[in-house]
Amino acid sequence: THQWRGIIEEYRDRLPVTDTTPVVTLREGGTPLVPARLLSERTGCEVHLKVEGANPTGSFKDRGMTMAITKAKEEGAQAVICASTGNTSASAAAYAVRAGMVCAVLVPQGKIALGKMGQALVYGSKILQVDGNFDDCLNLARSLSENYPVALVNSVNPYRIEGQKTGSFEIVDALGDAPDIHVLPVGNAGNITAYWKGYKEYAADKVSSRTPRMWGFQASGSAPIVRGEVVKDPSTIATAIRIGNPASWQHALAAREESGGFIDEVTDREILRAYKLLASQEGVFVEPASAASVAGLLKAAEQGKVDPGQKIVCTVTGNGLKDPDWAVAGAPQPVTVPVDAAAAAERLGLA
Numbered sequence: 001t002h003q004w005r006g007i008i009e010e011y012r013d014r015l016p017v018t019d020t021t022p023v024v025t026l027r028e029g030g031t032p033l034v035p036a037r038l039l040s041e042r043t044g045c046e047v048h049l050k051v052e053g054a055n056p057t058g059s060f061k062d063r064g065m066t067m068a069i070t071k072a073k074e075e076g077a078q079a080v081i082c083a084s085t086g087n088t089s090a091s092a093a094a095y096a097v098r099a100g101m102v103c104a105v106l107v108p109q110g111k112i113a114l115g116k117m118g119q120a121l122v123y124g125s126k127i128l129q130v131d132g133n134f135d136d137c138l139n140l141a142r143s144l145s146e147n148y149p150v151a152l153v154n155s156v157n158p159y160r161i162e163g164q165k166t167g168s169f170e171i172v173d174a175l176g177d178a179p180d181i182h183v184l185p186v187g188n189a190g191n192i193t194a195y196w197k198g199y200k201e202y203a204a205d206k207v208s209s210r211t212p213r214m215w216g217f218q219a220s221g222s223a224p225i226v227r228g229e230v231v232k233d234p235s236t237i238a239t240a241i242r243i244g245n246p247a248s249w250q251h252a253l254a255a256r257e258e259s260g261g262f263i264d265e266v267t268d269r270e271i272l273r274a275y276k277l278l279a280s281q282e283g284v285f286v287e288p289a290s291a292a293s294v295a296g297l298l299k300a301a302e303q304g305k306v307d308p309g310q311k312i313v314c315t316v317t318g319n320g321l322k323d324p325d326w327a328v329a330g331a332p333q334p335v336t337v338p339v340d341a342a343a344a345a346e347r348l349g350l351a
C-alpha cells in the first residue's frame with residue numbers, strides 16, 4: 001500500500017535537502033485536482049481546481065512550511081516567527097510542534113478569521129495581536145528575526161518558495177503537461193512566485209513542453225500591484241489577502257511579464273459570488289480569499305479575455321471552514337422541526 005509521503009519525500013530531487021536533513025512533515029501536498037464542471041461550461045475551457053484546503057492545516061502554506069521548518073531545524077533554530085493574516089501562522093504553529101520548536105506569531109488585531117486564530121492557539125503558539133495591518137506585522141517580524149534568536153518563516157524565506165513550487169509539479173504530473181493558464185489569488189505574492197518557479201523548472205528539464213500564462217488577482221481594496229503603488233490602509237472581506245505592500249511584489253511582476261500573463265483586481269462582491277458558486281455548484285468550500293482566483297477567471301471570461309478550448313487551473317488556496325462566517329451570513333436560518341417524519345418530509349418538500 002502506498003501513502004503520499006509529503007512534498008519533500010515526493011519531490012526530494014527537486015528540493016534543497018540532503019540525506020541527513022531532518023524532514024519535518026505532516027504529509028502535506030498530494031491535494032486533489034478537481035474538474036470544475038460549471039466553470040468549464042461558463043468559459044468554454046477545461047477548468048480544474050487545485051484544492052489546497054485539503055492540506056493538513058487547511059491551506060497551501062503547508063507546502064512551504066514543511067521546507068522552512070525542516071531547514072530551520074537543520075540549521076539548529078529553536079524558535080520561529082512569522083507575520084500572518086492567519087494561514088501562515090496556523091501552518092507555522094503546527095510544523096513547529098512537529099519540530100519541537102517554539103513558534104511566535106504576529107497577526108493584525110481583529111483582522112484574522114476565527115478558525116485560523118483557533119489553530120494558532122490550539123497548536124500552542126505564542127500569539128501577539130499587533131495594533132496595525134499585515135504589512136506592519138511583517139516589518140516587526142523581520143526586525144525581531146534580525147535582532148533575536150528566532151528564524152523568520154514568512155515567504156521572504158526562500159525555502160517557503162521552494163516548498164510551494166511543488167504545487168506546479170503536482171499539476172503537471174496529473175495533467176501530463178502544463179495548463180495554458182494558471183490562476184491564483186495574490187496577497188503577499190509568494191505563491192504566484194513559487195508556482196512560476198515550479199513551472200519554469202519542469203519546462204527547463206523537459207518534464208513539461210511549455211509554461212502557462214500566470215493570472216493573478218488581488219482584492220480591489222488591497223490591490224497595490226494592480227495600482228502600481230503601496231496601499232496604506234488595505235481593506236477587503238478576504239482577510240487572507242488584505243495586504244498593501246507585498247513582499248514578493250517584484251517577483252510577481254516577473255512572473256506576469258515572463259509568462260505573458262496579467263494581474264488584475266476583483267471586488268469583494270465578485271469574490272463572494274465566486275465563493276458561493278464554488279460551494280453550491282462545484283461542491284468545493286473555500287475561504288473568501290481563495291475565491292479571488294475563480295472570481296478573476298469569471299471576470300476575464302466576461303471581458304472576452306478567455307479563448308475557448310484552453311486548459312486552465314485555478315488554485316483555491318484555503319479551506320472554507322477557516323472562515324465560515326461568510327457562509328452563514330445572509331443565509332436563511334434552518335427551520336426547527338419536531339422528531340416527526342411527516343413534519344420533516346413536509347418541510348423538505350418531499351411530501
Ligand code: F0G
Nearest residue numbers: 084085087088187188189190191317318
Ligand atoms: N489565499 C490564502 C487563503 C492565503 O492565506 C494567502 C496568503 C493567499 C491566498 C495569498 O498568497 O501571499 O502567497 O500571495 N496568506 C498569508 C498568511 C499572507 O499570512 O497566511 P500569497
